[in-house]
Structures are given as C-alpha cells and as structure tokens.
Amino acid sequence: MPRPSRAMASTAGYLAAAGLLAACGSAEGTTTQQATPTAVQLHADQPPADAAEAPLRTDRARQGAGTLVSGGPAAPYNYAPTALSDGGQYRIWWCSQLPGIGVPGDDVLTSSASAVTGPFPDGTAVLHGSGEGFDAVHTCDPSVIRVNGIYYMYYTGAAGDAPYGNAIGLATSGDGVHWDRRPTPVVLPSMDVRRANTYGVGQPSVLRLDGWFYLMFTDTSGAAANSAGAGQFVLRSPDPAFATSVQALTPAGFQDVANTKAKRSLSIANAYSADWMWVDSLNAFAVAHEVDGKGTVISFWDKDFTTHPYQDLVLDGSWREGPGLVRRIDGHAPPGADDPCTRVPIDVVRATGDDGDGPTTLRLFGLDVTNAGGCQTLATADGVAMPSPDRMIVLVVGGRLVKIERRSVSAQIAAKVLDKPVPGLDSLPVVATIKAGTPVLHAPDRPYAFVVDGKLWPVGPAAVSANSSGVTETSDADWDARPVGGDLSAYRGN
Structure with a gap:
C-alpha cells in the first residue's frame, strides 16, 4: 500500500486564519511576520523581557x-x-x-x-x-x-x-x-x-x-x-x-x-x-x-x-x-x-x-x-578543567569539582584545560577524585564509567585508556541500578 503524503498547509510567508493541519504536519499552516522575537506577554502589567543586549562578534x-x-x-x-x-x-x-x-x-x-x-x-x-x-x-x-x-x-x-x-x-x-x-x-x-x-x-x-x-x-x-x-x-x-x-x-x-x-x-x-x-x-x-x-x-x-x-x-x-x-x-x-x-x-x-x-x-x-568570554567566571566554566594547588587537575561539573590525577585524562574529558584557575574555584565542593587506575564499569548498551565511592561517572574510551583503568563488564540492568555522579562524557561528545 503506498504511503500517504503528509498533509500540511503552505509555509509561504503569510498569515492565514485557516491554518488547519493534519496529524504530525507542520504546526505553521503559515509563518509569522514578527521580525524580532520577544516574550509573548499574557498580562499588560508583565514587565518587558528585553534588556540591554550585548552585541556578539x-x-x-x-x-x-x-x-x-x-x-x-x-x-x-x-x-x-x-x-x-x-x-x-x-x-x-x-x-x-x-x-x-x-x-x-x-x-x-x-x-x-x-x-x-x-x-x-x-x-x-x-x-x-x-x-x-x-x-x-x-x-x-x-x-x-x-x-x-x-x-x-x-x-x-x-x-x-x-x-x-x-x-x-x-x-x-x-x-x-x-x-x-x-x-x-x-x-x-x-x-x-x-x-x-x-x-x-x-x-x-x-x-x-x-x-x-x-x-x-x-x-x-x-x-x-x-x-x-x-x-x-x-x-x-x-x-x-x-x-x-x-x-x-x-x-x-x-x-x-x-x-x-x-x-x-x-x-x-x-x-x-x-x-x-x-x-x-x-x-x-x-x-x-x-x-x-x-x-x-x-x-x-x-x-x-x-x-x-x-x-x-x-x-x-x-x-x-x-x-x-x-x-x-x-x-x-x-x-x-x-x-x-x-x-x-x-x-x-x-x-x-x-x-x-x-x-x-x-x-x-x-x-x-568569537567573543563569548567564557572560562572567566565559574558560571561560564562548566566542562573546563584547570590546575589546583595540590598539583591535580580539577574539572567544573555542574557547579561542583571533580579532581583528576592525570592531565592526559582531563584532556580526554574537558572541553578545555586551562593553565591557570578561574577566580572563586575554592568555593566549589569536590565530589569525586579520579586517580590513575580508578576502576571502570561497562555494559553492552551503556558507556564506560569510572567507579568512585560507589557512583558511576560516564566517560569515553579514550579517557579510560589514558587512565590505565581496568574494565569490568556487567549487564545493562546492573549498570542502571547504580547511582550516577555525573556525566563526564558530555563535554567532548565522547
């Protein structure tokens, strides 16, 4: 049986009152004419959502x-x-x-x-x-x-x-x-x-x-x-x-x-x-x-x-x-x-x-x-690693710190490894320390994960290799049953 073509209205640039759509068709039916999007105000006394907008290069x-x-x-x-x-x-x-x-x-x-x-x-x-x-x-x-x-x-x-x-x-x-x-x-x-x-x-x-x-x-x-x-x-x-x-x-x-x-x-x-x-x-x-x-x-x-x-x-x-x-x-x-x-x-x-x-x-x-200005404050440093006074590397993960012994491992996890720490670093709690050889758990349809204090910290295989970690294979169900501390694989898309 031939598959029916998807029913949708024209998306040429005009507003039409009809705009009726079938199933998963385009929600438009039409497109809007508003050139500069802003928040839609439901109440007249709602404060405007605009502020002094900085230009981006x-x-x-x-x-x-x-x-x-x-x-x-x-x-x-x-x-x-x-x-x-x-x-x-x-x-x-x-x-x-x-x-x-x-x-x-x-x-x-x-x-x-x-x-x-x-x-x-x-x-x-x-x-x-x-x-x-x-x-x-x-x-x-x-x-x-x-x-x-x-x-x-x-x-x-x-x-x-x-x-x-x-x-x-x-x-x-x-x-x-x-x-x-x-x-x-x-x-x-x-x-x-x-x-x-x-x-x-x-x-x-x-x-x-x-x-x-x-x-x-x-x-x-x-x-x-x-x-x-x-x-x-x-x-x-x-x-x-x-x-x-x-x-x-x-x-x-x-x-x-x-x-x-x-x-x-x-x-x-x-x-x-x-x-x-x-x-x-x-x-x-x-x-x-x-x-x-x-x-x-x-x-x-x-x-x-x-x-x-x-x-x-x-x-x-x-x-x-x-x-x-x-x-x-x-x-x-x-x-x-x-x-x-x-x-x-x-x-x-x-x-x-x-x-x-x-x-x-x-x-x-x-x-x-080109002028994002990130890595200058803790708010813009998520996924960024930097040296700490104890000669380890610390990675900012959701407003917390993960300490990593080997710089080569942090390079496989972080979006960037800085040469100097950002201000305010000492105010963040340390929630995990990944030392050389920290054990790793893996399952058929689950990622590699460092095991620290009973919690899993998912990472890519390159970080596992750089850390000289032994890998234990387990089932997906067993992997899922364990608490996860944070996803370290996100920053470099591992």
Missing part, C-alpha cells in the same frame, strides 16, 4: 552547497532534524517517510558521519507509527539528547488527523538506533484556548541543565500563543518522563505545576518548530527559529528567562521548516575547536525546499561567535 559564516542528508529517492520529504556531536561522530535524526516501513505515516530516520559536513549515507528508519495508542500513525519532530549513557528522544506522535490530536512522546535507547517508547504521551495539549489552528502540542526540543530536563515545544492551544497558534513554551523536570516534580515557565518564573497540561502562560518565542541549546560560555539559552525574510534567527535568554543578554544572530538563506541546532549530547553548545572559551560554533540543519510533498533538501548553515 561573528565570523566563518558558512552554507552547505547541497543536500546534507536525506532518506534517499523514496523519501518524499525530510525535515525537523536534531543533530548531536556524539563519540567522534555527528548523528542526525529527522522526520521523513519510507515505503514499507511499519504503519503508513511519518517515520523518524537517522544517519551519521565523521564530519558535520558529511557525507551522510541515506537515513534508515528507527521509529514509526506504533499501530495503536497516541502515536499509532505518525512519529515526527525528534529531539534527542544522551544522559548517563541513555538516549532520550522526545517526538510528536499522532494517531490520525483528529483536531488537537498531536502529543509529545518519549522513547529511550542505549545506542540511538533501537528505541523503546513509552505507551502514553508525556505532554498533551493544554486546551487553554481553542483556535483555528488545531495542531495541538508537538515539535519538542530538549536539553539538560543543572540536573533538569528542559523541554521547549509548540502548543497551538496555549494561552500565550498568538492568534495563529505560534508560541514556544517551556517545562522542566528532573524526571525525563515529566511525571513528577514538573515546573512550568510563567511570567513569575518557574512554578510547580500538577502536570504537563498546566496553563501555557508565557511563550519565549513567537514561532513554530524551534530548537534550542544552552551555551555555557555565554551563560545563556540560544533559541533558533525561522523568521520570514531573514532565515534562522538565534535569540538569547538568560537562565531565568527575564532578559535577552545578547543581540539576535541571523543565519540567512532559504528555509521551509524549522531548524535543528548541532549540539553536544546534553543539548549544550559544542566547544569551539580553536578556543572553547571564546569561540562558539552555531550550526543549524534546516529544510530549504519543497517538492510538493513537504519540506525537504536539508542543508547546513552556520557561523562562529
């Missing part, structure tokens, strides 16, 4: 010459990518459709390459409609991170074309290819407001920061969405399933809520299909979204979502659907190869064409920020 503007990755000739569309620098590879997952794969509907494809510019082989399907439940027909808009050796994919799922039928699902994996999905969605439409745009909730983007999973998403029924349903909302929880300890971003900051259907009272971007990352050296969130007549706009928010600390950046050029930032495995910005303290590479993959069946022709666009 950039260089190395770049555009890929052709298609970066696709599902091959049989794939009618390719869009909504998520990209990670992961273990010496660049891995991309995106929305497409391949014939003969499961239930007819949207599929999630994946591919990998040794360089961000490729070449990427044609993608293979790793997730598709389950045949039953909320994602019976469509799985689309993936966002992937890796935490303590586990890949988490948040995606849009739909059982058909019902109004507000989209919901956000969660699947987990040990290798990024074989996925186990939760049978129920983690986020449903809030239904604060019924609008002509009945897309619902979807287009998730996830990152990990300070022990929290931060989830940004579209909800066309959200109270603070605009009249066309555009808006980006934020939930956070230490629980990847968002079943406990959920907080929602509101005009008063993050507030405890009963569940993920809580009122969407604050939008951080007047947009659909956005992506984001945390930039350690800027101490800020970077939100990537498309703006008509410009291309991909990168807007910046401070950690509390009260100010825009930096002026917007623009990656101009053609686009047809939202961008996917190239990120570290935890959803943070990757370090600059030349200087991780001051240089930040910002690369996005986005669909630039439409052959009539939906957005396609995924291309790479990017630039480098």
